[in-house]
Amino acid sequence: MKTSRHIFMLSAVVLALAACTQNDLADGNNLPEGEYPLVIETTGVKDVASRATVNGNWEGVTDVALQVGAEVKTYTVSASGANKENAMLSSTAPFYWTSRENITVTAWWPYNAADLSMPEVKVKADQSSLENFKSSDYIYAHSDAVEFERPTLEFTHRTARITVALVCGTGVTSLDGAAVSLNGFNTIHENPASVTPYKVSDGFTYDALVAPQTIAQGTTFITVTLNGTTYSYVPDAAIELAAGSRYNYTVKVNAKGLELEGCTITDWTTKVNETIDAEITN
Structure with a gap:
C-alpha cells in the first residue's frame, strides 16, 4: 500500500557570508553560529499536503510548527507559483546550522500556538462544508538525517x-x-x-x-x-x-x-x- 509523500527542500541561506573567515570553518565542519538560518523551500511539488486544499496547494496556510532537537518554533509560509503550489517556510527567529553534520527535523500542521506539541488527529464530525473538510487534515514530516549540502524533508498525511x-x-x-x-x-x-x-x-x-x-x-x-x-x-x-x-x-x-x-x-x-x-x- 502506498502513502502520500511530498518532498520539500531545506536550504541554508547565508546572510553574512563576507564575515565568514577561514578560522570559522577551520575544521571543515563547524559553522559560525547565527549566520546560516534554516529556510524550507518547496520544489515544484504538484500536490502539497496542506489544510488549505487537501488536493494541493498552500493557499490560506500561514505557518507550520518546526522542531529541531527539543525546541519547536513557528515558521511562516510564503506561497508562490501560479496556483500557490510552492512555498518558502521561514522565521524571524529561525533555527541555525551550527555544523555540516546531519540534523533531525520534524514538522507538522496544524498546531496550537499556546502548545506547540504535535496534536492528536481529531477530525470534524460534519465535513459537509469545504472548510470543515479541509480543516480535518493533518500533515507531518520527519527525518533523522537532514543534510546540510542537500537537505530534504518528506511530508505525509496523518489522516x-x-x-x-x-x-x-x-x-x-x-x-x-x-x-x-x-x-x-x-x-x-x-x-x-x-x-x-x-x-x-x-x-x-x-x-x-x-x-x-x-x-x-x-x-x-x-x-x-x-x-x-x-x-x-x-x-x-x-x-x-x-x-x-x-x-x-x-x-x-x-x-x-x-x-x-x-x-x-x-x-x-x-x-x-x-x-x-x-x-x-x-
Whole structure:
C-alpha cells in the first residue's frame, strides 16, 4: 500500500557570508553560529499536503510548527507559483546550522500556538462544508538525517481519505437528495463515531478524512438515505484505514439496497492501485 509523500527542500541561506573567515570553518565542519538560518523551500511539488486544499496547494496556510532537537518554533509560509503550489517556510527567529553534520527535523500542521506539541488527529464530525473538510487534515514530516549540502524533508498525511461515488442502480433513476454518512469509527481522542462527508461538485461523489483505524467486521460503514429510505453497507471483513491512503468506494444504489461495485486503495491522489472484491449488501 502506498502513502502520500511530498518532498520539500531545506536550504541554508547565508546572510553574512563576507564575515565568514577561514578560522570559522577551520575544521571543515563547524559553522559560525547565527549566520546560516534554516529556510524550507518547496520544489515544484504538484500536490502539497496542506489544510488549505487537501488536493494541493498552500493557499490560506500561514505557518507550520518546526522542531529541531527539543525546541519547536513557528515558521511562516510564503506561497508562490501560479496556483500557490510552492512555498518558502521561514522565521524571524529561525533555527541555525551550527555544523555540516546531519540534523533531525520534524514538522507538522496544524498546531496550537499556546502548545506547540504535535496534536492528536481529531477530525470534524460534519465535513459537509469545504472548510470543515479541509480543516480535518493533518500533515507531518520527519527525518533523522537532514543534510546540510542537500537537505530534504518528506511530508505525509496523518489522516486517511475516504471517497464514495454513488451511481444509480436498479429501480433508481435519480440520486437527487441523497445523503451519505460514514460510520463505525473509533472515538479515541474525541473523534466522531460518524462523519458526514463533503459532496464534491462533480456528480454524486463524497469525500471525508478520518483518523487511521480499523473498521470492525460487521459494522455499518456506509449509509445512504434516499427518498426517506436508508440503505447500509456492512463489510464482511475488517477494513484497515491507513494514514496517507485513499479508499475509493463505488456504490450502486438499488431500490432494494446498496451494491458495492468496487473499492480501490490508492495513495492520496492516484486513482487506481489495488482492487478489493465487491459484494452486495442490503
